[in-house]
Amino acid sequence: MELDELKGQLNQQLLSGFSNKTENKLAELMNGKACSLLCKIKKSILFEITCCIIGIVGALYISLTYQVAQVRIYFAIFGMLFVPLGFVLWYLFRKIVAFENLLLPVKNNLKELIDLLSLFEKRYFQFNMALLPICFFFALALGLQKNASVQEIDKLYIKLKGITSYYWIIIIAYISITMVALVYFTKWYIKKLYGNYINQLKQLLAELKE
Amino acid sequence: MTESEKEFLHQLNEHQKIIHKVCNLYMQFPEDKEDLFQEVTLQAWKAYHKFRGDSKFSTWLYRVALNTAITFFRKDKRTNFIDTVAEIPEKSFSNEKDPVEEQIKAMYMAIGELSKIDKAIIMLYLEDYSYAEISDIIGITANNIAVKMNRIKGKLREATLKKIQTF
Numbered sequence: 001m002e003l004d005e006l007k008g009q010l011n012q013q014l015l016s017g018f019s020n021k022t023e024n025k026l027a028e029l030m031n032g033k034a035c036s037l038l039c040k041i042k043k044s045i046l047f048e049i050t051c052c053i054i055g056i057v058g059a060l061y062i063s064l065t066y067q068v069a070q071v072r073i074y075f076a077i078f079g080m081l082f083v084p085l086g087f088v089l090w091y092l093f094r095k096i097v098a099f100e101n102l103l104l105p106v107k108n109n110l111k112e113l114i115d116l117l118s119l120f121e122k123r124y125f126q127f128n129m130a131l132l133p134i135c136f137f138f139a140l141a142l143g144l145q146k147n148a149s150v151q152e153i154d155k156l157y158i159k160l161k162g163i164t165s166y167y168w169i170i171i172i173a174y175i176s177i178t179m180v181a182l183v184y185f186t187k188w189y190i191k192k193l194y195g196n197y198i199n200q201l202k203q204l205l206a207e208l209k210e
Numbered sequence: 211m212t213e214s215e216k217e218f219l220h221q222l223n224e225h226q227k228i229i230h231k232v233c234n235l236y237m238q239f240p241e242d243k244e245d246l247f248q249e250v251t252l253q254a255w256k257a258y259h260k261f262r263g264d265s266k267f268s269t270w271l272y273r274v275a276l277n278t279a280i281t282f283f284r285k286d287k288r289t290n291f292i293d294t295v296a297e298i299p300e301k302s303f304s305n306e307k308d309p310v311e312e313q314i315k316a317m318y319m320a321i322g323e324l325s326k327i328d329k330a331i332i333m334l335y336l337e338d339y340s341y342a343e344i345s346d347i348i349g350i351t352a353n354n355i356a357v358k359m360n361r362i363k364g365k366l367r368e369a370t371l372k373k374i375q376t377f
Contacts, residue, residue: 002363002367003317003335003363003366003367006313006314006317007335007336007338009310009314010314010317010318010321010336011231011336011337013314013318014231014234014235014333014336015227015230015231015234016234017230017234018227018230020226021223021226022223023219023220023223026219026222026223026226026251027211027215027219029247029248029251029252030215030218030219030251030252030255032248032251032252036249036253036278036281036282037281037283100256100257101256101257101259101260102257102260103257103260103270103273103274103277104277104349105273105346105347105348105349106273106276106277106280106327106330106347106348106349107348107349107350108349109277109280109281109349110280110281113281197283200283201281204280204325204326204327207325207327208327208348208349208350
């Protein structure tokens with residue numbers, strides 16, 4: 001028997017287990033706590049925007065009051081970095097809200113969703129990577145700053161200096177390895193959060209384009 | 211409760227079978243079906259203010275439900291539909307071997323193994339939507355829908371035969 005001959009029965013079969021929900025129950029569902037991935041991203045963005053604002057205020061305060069110049073510059077740069085990040089996050093938030101209000105055909109919906117998530121993933125990675133050189137540069141600068149001396153690090157510095165003249169090579173190697181490790185870790189982490197979902201969506205879109 | 215909410219609830223109540231069918235087709239476990247049902251309800255409510263009545267409410271609801279179901283993924287690796295005969299609702303089929311019932315059972319299982327996109331197309335086809343209407347909801351041309359439908363029918367024919375042999 002062909003599909004067309006069984007249409008009615010199959011359609012009926014899809015209704016198996018159906019129990020009519022009352023309007024009250026439906027009203028409860030309307031106000032429920034279900035949260036799609038986009039809704040979770042929206043919440044996460046709002047949290048990050050709040051952190052950005054706190055970060056800007058905190059960084060501004062430290063950059064104006066702390067006595068060590070490097071620390072002041074470090075926090076000033078961090079504070080400045082939070083400003084564009086805040087705008088990017090706000091832009092993404094607005095885009096998600098606009099997308100949620102649209103009702104597109106399946107194909108366009110998939111395309112928009114993939115673009116949106118990819119953009120979020122890209123910006124998230126870029127921001128994390130932008131922080132790395134700043135952190136390492138200032139960590140190094142602070143390590144060499146007399147006012148910011150840390151006893152244990154000083155001891156290690158003297159020890160290393162005594163043992164080998166390749167002190168700078170060790171420092172550069174350490175920074176490079178840690179940076180590469182952090183790049184891979186960040187990539188892996190973002191992929192774990194959104195990458196697999198985006199890939200599944202891309203497969204569905206590819207199927208529609210076949 | 212606002213007028214808009216009342217109106218929406220009334221419409222949803224009338225057409226809740228659509229959401230139930232979509233949940234049955236895309237999810238296997240009762241708790242997943244409930245989650246999807248709630249998600250579709252929420253998405254439909256969020257988008258309701260944009261519903262102008264240009265199309266029928268049922269068509270509009272299909273679009274919301276299918277968009278939600280297609281982009282709805284569970285983090286765990288649970289399968290999304292019926293894998294074995296045992297998982298088909300018991301009351302649906304009797305124990306006696308009726309060839310038509312076996313055909314339906316086998317085809318229903320075969321539908322459950324289709325991809326998410328194929329499931330959406332077949333669901334609308336079973337509801338007697340025309341290719342033009344399916345094309346509006348899916349977002350590809352009616353010709354493409356026709357081609358896909360032919361392929362799906364072929365897949366189902368093959369899978370149904372295989373399943374019947376295993377019964």
